């Protein structure tokens with residue numbers, strides 16, 4: 001068993017949900033309601049990015065929380081115990097994929113904030129959003145609480 005504490009589980013889903021929602025809304029405002037690149041940004045855009053940035057910092061905090069216990073413990077229990085390894089092999093694969101996606105989405109977010117030259121910005125932004133959405137979709141496949149067993153906390 002490698003369950004998260006209740007507050008960690010809720011915080012993780014709340015933060016990933018907030019990141020995905022603010023990112024998707026920004027895309028909608030920027031590309032659909034807003035105008036083309038030649039016009040001023042819609043006034044909602046900076047507010048959505050402020051929210052997104054705050055959630056991103058909280059997400060980094062959660063990455064630290066998971067790195068301290070969940071990931072090493074999950075790794076051990078999918079290695080040493082042959083019975084569990086068979087049972088939980090998929091958990092290791094999806095866990096690793098979540099880690100890789102996390103690194104890629106943080107790195108592309110960093111590029112967007114500090115480095116993106118104008119002619120690269122849209123491509124980096126779309127890749128960043130796509131990676132983030134794959135992460136958000138994979139999270140429940142890796143760690144959705146089913147049934148009463150894991151609801152006991």
Ligand code: HEM
Pocket residue numbers: 001002003004005009012066070071074075077078088091092094095096098099102139142143144145150
């Ligand atoms: C190599 C890395 C990882 C490994 C080996 C791993 C392993 C595991 C295992 C074995 C479980 C099953 C626990 C059980 O059934 O009791 C689990 C659950 C879970 N994992 Fe991971 N994990 C990894 C990375 C991650 C990451 C990066 C995240 C979040 C972005 C994450 C989020 C979760 C969640 C939310 C659960 C459900 C916990 C619960 O029900 O309390 N894991 N993980």
Ligand code: HEM
Pocket residue numbers: 016019020021022023024026027049052053055056057059060105106109110112113121122124125126128129130131132133135136
């Ligand atoms: C969960 C899904 C996510 C989605 C859908 C998403 C989407 C977006 C979008 C659409 C933008 C604007 C792109 C542009 O300016 O062209 C953006 C910017 C950004 N994202 Fe995300 N993102 C996600 C997760 C994350 C995560 C996990 C982090 C970091 C921990 C992050 C950090 C950033 C940063 C730093 C920016 C730049 C902010 C700015 O320029 O003001 N994002 N994201």
